[in-house]
Amino acid sequence: MKHIIILGDGMADHPIEKLGGKTLLQYANTPYMDMLARQGKTGRLITVPDGFLPGSEVANTAIMGYDLNQVYEGRGPLEAASIGYEMAPEDMAIRCNIITLEDGKILTHNGGNLSTENGDILIKYLNEKLGDDQIRFITGIQYRHLLVIKYASKHVVCAPPHDHPNEEWKPLLVKPEEGWENVHEPVIGRNGQPTGKLRMTAQETADILNYLILKSQELLSEHPFNQKKIAHGERPANSIWPWSGGYRPNMQTLMQLYPQVKSGSCISAVDLIRGIGHYAGLDIIKVPGATGLADTNYEGKAQAAIEALRHQDFVYLHLEATDEAGHDGDLELKVKAIQYLDHRIVEPIYKEVSTWDEPVCIAILPDHPTPVEIRTHVKEAVPFLIWYPGIEADSVESYNEVSCVRGAYGLLQLQEFMNTFMKID
Numbered sequence: 001m002k003h004i005i006i007l008g009d010g011m012a013d014h015p016i017e018k019l020g021g022k023t024l025l026q027y028a029n030t031p032y033m034d035m036l037a038r039q040g041k042t043g044r045l046i047t048v049p050d051g052f053l054p055g056s057e058v059a060n061t062a063i064m065g066y067d068l069n070q071v072y073e074g075r076g077p078l079e080a081a082s083i084g085y086e087m088a089p090e091d092m093a094i095r096c097n098i099i100t101l102e103d104g105k106i107l108t109h110n111g112g113n114l115s116t117e118n119g120d121i122l123i124k125y126l127n128e129k130l131g132d133d134q135i136r137f138i139t140g141i142q143y144r145h146l147l148v149i150k151y152a153s154k155h156v157v158c159a160p161p162h163d164h165p166n167e168e169w170k171p172l173l174v175k176p177e178e179g180w181e182n183v184h185e186p187v188i189g190r191n192g193q194p195t196g197k198l199r200m201t202a203q204e205t206a207d208i209l210n211y212l213i214l215k216s217q218e219l220l221s222e223h224p225f226n227q228k229k230i231a232h233g234e235r236p237a238n239s240i241w242p243w244s245g246g247y248r249p250n251m252q253t254l255m256q257l258y259p260q261v262k263s264g265s266c267i268s269a270v271d272l273i274r275g276i277g278h279y280a281g282l283d284i285i286k287v288p289g290a291t292g293l294a295d296t297n298y299e300g301k302a303q304a305a306i307e308a309l310r311h312q313d314f315v316y317l318h319l320e321a322t323d324e325a326g327h328d329g330d331l332e333l334k335v336k337a338i339q340y341l342d343h344r345i346v347e348p349i350y351k352e353v354s355t356w357d358e359p360v361c362i363a364i365l366p367d368h369p370t371p372v373e374i375r376t377h378v379k380e381a382v383p384f385l386i387w388y389p390g391i392e393a394d395s396v397e398s399y400n401e402v403s404c405v406r407g408a409y410g411l412l413q414l415q416e417f418m419n420t421f422m423k424i425d
Contacts, residue, residue: 001388001425002360003260004305004315004349007063008341009056009270010323010370012382012401016331024372025383025400028335030342032350033364033385037399040362040387043409045417047367047382054377055160055244056323057272059367064280064316065257065418071279073246074154078275079146082284085138087248089189090197092152092205094245095272096137096145098122099161100235101217106169109161109327111237113293114143118225122237129219130212140271142292147212147242151187155180155202156209158243162327163376174209174242176202188247209242216240253281254314258422264314267304269296273318282316283308292320294337298344306352309360319345326370334372354389361388361424364399365417381411388424 013024020027047059049068057075058068076093080086087093098111098119111119120139127137138146159172180202186194200208217239220226226236254261266277269290277284285304289297296319305317319341325334346364353360365384368377383404394408412420 001260002309002313002358003421003424004309004317004353004360004362005063005421006341006345006349006362006364007060007316007318008322008338008364008366009318009320010326010368010377011338011341011366012369012380013326013334014369014371014373016373018331023401024331024335024338026398026402028338028342030338030399032342032346033399034397036346036350036362036364036387037385037403038397039393040385040391041394041409042383042385042396042399042404042407043412044381044404044407045365045384045412046414048379049414053160054368054379056270056367056377057244057276060273060318061276062414063365063367063417064254064276065415065422066251067415071249071251073249075244075272076146077246077249078279079140079144079271080138080148080275081278082271082274083138083140083146085146085148087148088150089195089248090150090187090199091148092150092154092199092245092247093146093148094158094209094242096147097161097241097243098143098145098220098237099239099241100237101169101239102235104168104170105166106161106164106172107166108235109143109165109241110324111143112229112235114237116142118237119143119145121225122220122223125223126216126219126240130215135208135212141269143237144271147240149205149208151197151199152208152245153180153183153185153199153202153205154246155183155185156206156245158209158245160243161241165327165375169239173213174206176206212242213240249279251279253279255281258418260422260425261314263312264316265308265312266316266318267301267308268318268320270318270320277316282314283312293324294321294333294340296321298340299348302345302348305349309353317345322366323370326372327375329372329375331372359389361386361421363421384409384417386421386424
């Protein structure tokens with residue numbers, strides 16, 4: 001039995017009054033997800049452990065079967081892995097958004113849907129002006145980039161910008177984690193032993209990060225790219241916003257965790273998902289035209305998943321568009337992105353693999369809800385379905401947050417999903 005997980009990031013939502021009290025999954029036209037739910041088994045999954053924020057890096061790591069308390073190091077190290085930056089023991093890598101500020105508030109977490117090409121121009125400009133032997137800005141994808149600071153502490157409190165739309169940014173500046181303000185943590189080498197060198201304190205790290213935020217605002221406001229955006233009445237990409245930093249994680253591969261997985265691939269347009277896949281031992285497949293938005297290359301991703309399944313045991317196929325639409329509060333676009341996922345991803349994959357001699361087990365789920373009326377991630381159980389040829393169906397007739405409450409799998413916790421999924425052989 002081969003296995004594929006199709007994940008619609010942030011796809012779950014809340015009931016919407018203008019949709020007649022339905023959630024977006026209930027409202028959207030999703031015949032193939034509904035069919036697989038009707039022919040398969042469903043349930044709900046808690047994807048975020050106690051003590052963790054409902055970030056995609058947390059939820060996707062848990063869905064893949066990892067204990068966050070043992071492996072979590074934040075988004076930064078995952079994105080470093082995905083773009084080929086090999087972290088040194090003394091590095092602290094932190095996600096670096098380019099965002100839009102207006103009237104003292106965070107207007108958007110994505111710099112006005114910044115393209116990768118323009119993001120690269122701005123990050124290289126910042127690295128030229130602010131980078132040195134200790135500080136380095138590294139290009140990622142679109143508005144999602146990387147900041148690496150040698151000997152910095154990960155024990156700082158950073159506000160994820162997508163969690164604070166339309167809020168004043170100054171109160172959200174970086175703060176030291178309580179109890180770590182003046183602690184010089186030892187640097188741990190690859191052998192698990194102290195190197196004899198110490199990291200800066202959390203207060204010193206927060207001071208550097210806040211300096212970089214403020215200085216970036218000066219520099220980016222002067223850049224010709226943003227001057228042109230402003231002249232055309234468009235949103236400028238006028239500040240960096242670092243968050244979710246950490247050191248190099250220590251993760252087993254999926255092949256070590258699950259003997260059923262001999263080989264596998266991860267398909268995503270998002271750096272942090274590719275980073276999880278890298279540490280999980282999966283091949284990283286980059287699909288041309290994959291953007292992380294609703295205009296992504298759905299057909300290319302579906303075909304890449306099909307081709308990977310021909311010669312591998314496991315595929316993790318991640319779609320970001322539903323999450324981005326949720327963060328933008330765009331109800332119509334999120335419904336459209338859900339429908340695209342159904343008929344441009346699920347339909348072609350199902351139609352192809354259902355004809356194969358070797359059966360393929362399909363799971364579909366979000367990592368967390370990103371409700372359009374809240375515009376941020378929430379820590380709630382998500383609906384999931386599992387289908388394979390010959391599975392004994394439960395009584396659920398459609399795939400959504402409400403119907404899956406009655407699913408045969410009930411309410412699973414964290415790694416229980418992957419353990420259950422991989423036992424299907």
